[in-house]
Amino acid sequence: MVDLxxxxxxxxxxxxxxxxxxxxxxLPMGVSRLTGAHQxxxxxxxxYECGFPAFEDSRGQFDVRFYLVAILFxxxxxxxxxxxxxxxxxxxxxxxxxTTMMIFLAELAVGLAYAWKVGALEWE
Amino acid sequence: MTLQVVAFYLxxxxxxxxxxxxxxxxxxxxxxxxxxxAFFNAAGLMVLxxxxxxxxxxxxVYVGAVAVLFLFVVMMLxxxxxxxxxxxxxxxxxxxxxxLVLLAELVLGIGAYRAGALNLGAxxxxxxxxxxxSNIESLxxxxxxxxxxxxxxxxxxxxxxxxxxxxxxxxxxxxxRAHQDIGKQVRRNPDxxxxxxxxxxxxxxxx
Numbered sequence: 001m002v003d004l005x006x007x008x009x010x011x012x013x014x015x016x017x018x019x020x021x022x023x024x025x026x027l028p029m030g031v032s033r034l035t036g037a038h039q040x041x042x043x044x045x046x047x048y049e050c051g052f053p054a055f056e057d058s059r060g061q062f063d064v065r066f067y068l069v070a071i072l073f074x075x076x077x078x079x080x081x082x083x084x085x086x087x088x089x090x091x092x093x094x095x096x097x098x099t100t101m102m103i104f105l106a107e108l109a110v111g112l113a114y115a116w117k118v119g120a121l122e123w124e
Numbered sequence: 125m126t127l128q129v130v131a132f133y134l135x136x137x138x139x140x141x142x143x144x145x146x147x148x149x150x151x152x153x154x155x156x157x158x159x160x161x162a163f164f165n166a167a168g169l170m171v172l173x174x175x176x177x178x179x180x181x182x183x184x185v186y187v188g189a190v191a192v193l194f195l196f197v198v199m200m201l202x203x204x205x206x207x208x209x210x211x212x213x214x215x216x217x218x219x220x221x222x223x224l225v226l227l228a229e230l231v232l233g234i235g236a237y238r239a240g241a242l243n244l245g246a247x248x249x250x251x252x253x254x255x256x257x258s259n260i261e262s263l264x265x266x267x268x269x270x271x272x273x274x275x276x277x278x279x280x281x282x283x284x285x286x287x288x289x290x291x292x293x294x295x296x297x298x299x300x301r302a303h304q305d306i307g308k309q310v311r312r313n314p315d316x317x318x319x320x321x322x323x324x325x326x327x328x329x330x331x
Contacts, residue, residue, distance in 0.1 A: 004127050007171070062199040064293050070196050071289035074189040075282050081181055082275075089264025097268035100275060107279040111286040120290045 068120060079108050128172060135168040152198045160191045177260040 032038075086093075086101045115121055142162040149155045163186045170179035267275055323329050 004131060060199075061201075062196060064200060067193070067196050067200060068289055068293045070189070070193045072286065074185070074193060075286045077185060077189050078282060081184055082278075084180075085177065085260045085264030086268055087264075088258070088261045089268065092261070092265040093268040096272065097264075100268055100272045103276055104279040107276070107283050108286075111283045114287060115290055118290060118294060120294045 065123070072115060072120070075108065075111065079105070132169070132172055135165045135172070138162075138165040139169065153195065156191060156194045156198055159194065160187055163187045163191065175259060177263055 082104065083101070086097065090097060139162050142158045142165070145158040146155045146162065149158055163182055167179040167182040167187075170176070170182060321329050
């Protein structure tokens, strides 16, 4: 079984984050209740868009180019994730391990060069 | 000991509850957010299993990248919720059929589980964990020596995914007129770019 006491700092961070987020949400609500007049009516609580009822859903469609950025991010994110075990186990894998990672990096460098060449990294 | 048990049941119950909420949430964006909660708790379960590197990967890759990708897909689709629910009665028999197939698989799976555990043996030889090394170090030791070709194949798969995404979604919006060539700008020098003239009074300048 794993010794969980080493994760105590993370637990403390979680508690602090929870406390702060609760405070940021409920403190302004409480302060405004106590200091201002609180008399809600149906008209006051309805959404307001220059006097009209809302035309459409607030959820707008994204450009497909965001997806390309996300895919490129995920590929290089995985590349970075593969580097961690490689870096700590180099004395066990030796030159073979070093060479295999260099070939892997070269494979993805080809992809990066292609993305750069066709202009996938540019927004406009 | 009891702390581990409490942590396990906490993580496991949150994983199951948030997985149920992924399916039940009406709004697909909320589904993705519940999915992120499920991923985080799955990472907690991995920590309990001593697989710290896998836990880190789950947080980095699944929460950091895959969930964002799902969110983008959800935001890119033009989903009309009313029309999605419209075909409920028409598709009901098909849904029941799929559910029955899944139920049969579940029953088979539980039956196989009840039949007794498979004896996979203990890890020995090259598969035995190297003593006095961390989880991530032993993972690296096999990944970059024994499973080297699979690792390179994973690199090829990533390359194909990248090129495929570019080919499918990229539209070259760079018009030749608006495109900025930085090298050309840097190479420009005053001798070629400017002309010094001294026109006489009353005469124009020939260009």
